[in-house]
Amino acid sequence: MVQEKLPERFEKNFFKYEEKQRSWDDLEVGEVYNTEPFTVTLERIQLYAEGTEDYNPFYFDEEAAKNSQFGGLIAPPTIVVPIVFASLPPDHWAKMPGAINPGQRLEFGVPVRPGDTIYCQSKLIDKYLKRGKKYTVAEFFITNQKQEMVCRWIGGLVLQFQGNEEMIKK
C-alpha cells in the first residue's frame, strides 16, 4: 500500500498564511505558480469519492473496473480538486479565507489512476471587476507521469477578503 505524502508546505489552517496573501491589485495576469507534484493513492481516491458521496464501482471494485472501458480502477473526474489544493503553495489566492467560487470549467483527458503522480501547471489568465467584485481566473494544466493530459481546468474565485478588516484595507 502506498502511503500518501502531502507536500511538506501543505497547510490545513488557511488563516496561517492570510497575512502573506497578496491583494487582488498585486496579482499580475500571466504570472505562474510554483506547484508541487502529488501522488494519488487509492485511499485518497476513495476518501474523495466518499466525501462527494459518489460510490461508482469503478472507484471501488477492482473486478468491475477491470471489465470497464477504463480497464482498471480510476478516480472520479473531480479528483483534480485535492490535486490542485495539494499542489499549490499555502499562500496562493485559491486558499484565501473568504474567497468565493463563482464557477469552473474542466476538460478531461485520461483518468487519474491509483499511484499516478500528477503535475499541475498553473497561471493567472485573467482578473476583472464585475458588479463591484474582484475576480481571478486561472488555468490549471494537469498531467500524469506519462505527460498525458488529465485535465485542463479554467476557473477562479471572487476575492473579497471577507471578515478581516486588515485584509479589506489591502
Next chain:
Amino acid sequence: MSEKLEFDKIELGYELPSQSKHITQEKIDKNAEASLDFNPIHIDPEWCKKINLLGKGTTIAHGMMTLSFMGKIVTDWAYPGGGFLKSLEGKFLYPVRPGDDITNYAQVIEKHPRSDRTSFVVLELWCENQDGVKVGVGEAAVTIPE
C-alpha cells in the same frame, strides 16, 4: 453488465434520473478533508457567524462539491454505458448551506456525430434547493464511443 450506450439511440431532450443530496455540516467537513479545501467559509461556523458570511452568517458548501454532484448524475449514466466524461462546467448561483436539500438534474440538449468513435452529447445540468431556487447551472459533454 449494463447496456452500452448507443449514440444513435440517445434522444435529444432525454432527462437522466434526478438525484438528491441532503447537506449537513458533517458532510461539508468530510468533503473538506477529501478535497483538501479547508477554507473557513466551509468549515468554521463561528467565523462565518462573526463576519456574517453572505448575509446569513452560516458556512457554505464547497462549490466543487456541488460540481461533483453535477458530474455524478452524468457519470452514473455514462460510465456503466461505456461513455467518457469529456468536460464539466458549472456556475454557482446561490449558496448551498447545511440543512439544504439539493436535487440535481440533467438533460441531453445537443448531439455531435463523429465518424471516428468520438461522437459526443452535451447535457444541460442544473440543481435546485428545497425552495426551488437554482443553486447551480452548467453543462457536461460525454463521448459515446459506440
